[in-house]
Amino acid sequence: MLLLRRPSNVQFLTCLSLHLLVAIQIPWSASVVVPKSNCYAFDNTSRIVDYTEWIGHVFEYDGKGSPDLVVRFCKDVETRSQQGYVDFGRYATFNYFVSGSGNVNFVQGFYNGDLFTCETTYDKMGRTAQVNIICGKCLNGNCKGELGCICSVTYDSTMCRVLIELAIPCEKSGLRVFEGFTVGFNPRSWEIVYNGLTQLGFEKAHPEFSFGTEQTHLSLYMTARSTRSGLVGKPYVKVNPGNGLDAHLSGSGAHGNSPTTLSPTILVVNWICEKARNTPYEVTISIPVEGYEPIEFILTKTCEYRQEKEGDSGSGWATFGIFSCIFMVLSTAFCCGGFYYKSRVERQRGLDALPGMTILSACLETVSSRGDGYPQAENSPFVNQTTWDHVPVSTQTKQRTSERKYGSI
Secondary structure (H helix, E strand, O other), rough: OOOOOOHHOOOOHHHHHHHHHHHOOOOOOOEEEEEEEEEEEOOOOEEEEEEHHHHHEEEOOOOOOOOEEEEEOOOOEEEOOOOOEEEEEOOOOOEEEEEEEOOOOOEEEEEEOOOOOOOOOOOOOOOOEEEEEEEOOOOOOOOOOOOOOEEEEEOOOOOOOOEEEEEEEOOOOEEEOOOOOEEOOOOOOOOOOOOOOOOOOOOOOOHHOOOOOOOEEEEEEEEOHHHHHHHHHHEEEEEEEOEEEEEEEEOOOOOOOOOOOOOEEEEEEEEEEEEEEEEEEEEEEEEOOOOOOOEEEEEEEEEEEOOOHHHOHHHHHHHHHHHHHHHHHHHHHEEEEEEEHHHHHOOOHHHHHHHHHHHHHHHOOOOOOOOOOOOOOOOOOOOOOOOOOOOOHHHHHHHHHHHOOOOOO
């Protein structure tokens, strides 16, 4: 016989704590915000590595008879000798810090150095330098140090390009970034999200850069690499505080369509102020990406006055239209039913069979001046004519009794 032991209070509390910890951690998976400097890179697993604290750190290499070489991290590369300094390139902003291969973890590029004797090389970019960063120690064991050192320096035959191996303790990798994803206010812009990173200004609420009350719609355009566009999920929105602003998403991006660089998807943010507020509302939009950190950014919305929804403004006309249609349908049914009843039951024909014609006829006879048609003027030049215009009195009386006459005004 199998006996089931009742769990102790300690075990129960431990299990409950683990479940609560997991439940708490799930909503807190934040997006990746662009670092404060351009000294960062992505490793081979698309995780961000930030080297902002290393900017300007100097690494020197003794040339032993040739000019000494100095690397100022994420700034420039130069040689120093008694003849002076020679610049071998400066660090730029885009695509000059990338992941490497093999024993090389990262590669830095330095361009636009001195042009002297190097005017025609490398598309007139002057002297250039490439720094291969190795995480850890030099492979040849030439140098030792806590903050790293230059392992080797190699010049080309023209002395216009230099290849440097630099060993440093690598920073800890951060969150995984969905590279190539952009969000902007135009189909080919990326003011909000660039290369999977939320840009500064949209990483938190900025009341001084909020959207006005009168702007009830905001269109955002999303793009991604076509090979990985299917990983993008349906966005969802969250408003803080929760009451006072009605915000929902629409457009092709809200339905989960895959965005590409050739055909961006549109994400329309619809927000209506239901309550006026002194401080702006925080509207957080999250875009889940399978296998990566979610794309998340914050928009601020001011509500200086209360707005009515689009459906509320036309509700009065809609009600009027509904009642008008009901009235027309009932009137048509009443007329058809009355006509059928009078023609079948009362055996009336023509206009007499129409409902209400008896009342209309009586009203017309009442307002008419005479019941026997248009009156003839006393001074008419045709008053003495006794031809076909003159009808005997007996005949007129007989016609009045035999047929109903609809009076004329």
